[in-house]
Amino acid sequence: MTTTETAYILIVEDEERLARLVADYLRANGHRVEHLAEGTGVVAWVRRERPDLILLDLMLPGKDGLDICREIRAESSVPIIMTTARVEEIDRLLGLELGADDYVCKPYSPRELVARVKAVLRRTLAPEQPAAESGPLRLYRDELRVRAGEREIELTAVEFALLETLYGAPGRIFSRDRLMDRIYRDHRVVSDRTIDSHVKKLRRKLAELVPDQELIHSVYGVGYRYELPAAGD
Known part of the structure; x- marks a missing residue:
């Protein structure tokens, strides 16, 4: 069984030297690694091979990373860490809005990247936990799934962490x-808009499960809260 100690990781990177260096570090940490140098065949490869990250x-x-992320997210919740030299905030927000779980700017230390990989894998490949239940939702942390009645959705690791935080209190x-x-x-520095972007996407997904209930409420000028529906709703 795949664990956080041994994961199947796909590197999509056209800088061959950098890809080899990162692959060496990941293999030294016990992971299996594959590398693709261009974007055209990535989605088909992921569909076929089902990597862990x-x-x-x-x-x-061949194909832009944002387009690849968008296509993968349409059918899979596999963790995605974006790497890029484009550091503008709009790129960061767009990457996360499309469902990336993390975002690392070049130049980066391979050790830092391995640490980010470990952090994401801990969230997504942790030992199976029993479902948590509050109100109409049941959360399955080990699978990043949320269920309400017979309906079910998958979340990204970031979306799940956000929901789990609010849901727990x-x-x-x-x-x-x-x-x-x-x-x-x-403890990276991100803008308030980043959280708002995640909340917006999370609300949209939760609306698929409980279309008649608003579970995440905005508190003007303060933040957000998870509110259980009133009895009989």
């Missing part, structure tokens, strides 16, 4: 800064 460069020959208001600390354990 993807390191996805943004600027690729119904009625409590979490500031954006507090949510950032819970989601980004490396």
Whole structure:
């Protein structure tokens, strides 16, 4: 069985030297690694091979990394860490809005990247946990799934961490800064818009499960809270 100690990782990177270096570090940490140097065949490869995590460069020959991320997210919740030299905030927000679980800017240390990989894998490949239940939702942390009745959705690791934080303390208001600390354990600096973007996408997904109930509420000027529906709703 795949564990956080041994995962199947796909590197999508057109800089051959960098890809080899990262692959060496990952293999030294016990992971199986495959490498693709251009974007055209990535989605088909992922569909066929089902890796545990993807390191996805943004600027690729054949097909752009954002397009690849969008296509993968349409059918899979496999963790995706984007790597790129484009550091503008709009690129960061767009990558996360499309469902990337993390975002690493070049130049980066291979050790830092391996640490990010470990952090994402801990969230997504942790030993199976029993489902948590509060109100209409049941959360399955080991599978990043949320269920309500007969309906079910998959979330990205970031979306699940956000929901799990709010869900674990119904009625409590979490500031954006507090949510950032819970989601980004490396304490990186991101804008309030990043959290708002995640919440917007999470709400859209939850609406598929419970279309008649708003579970995540905005508190103007403060943050967000998870609120259980009133009895009889």
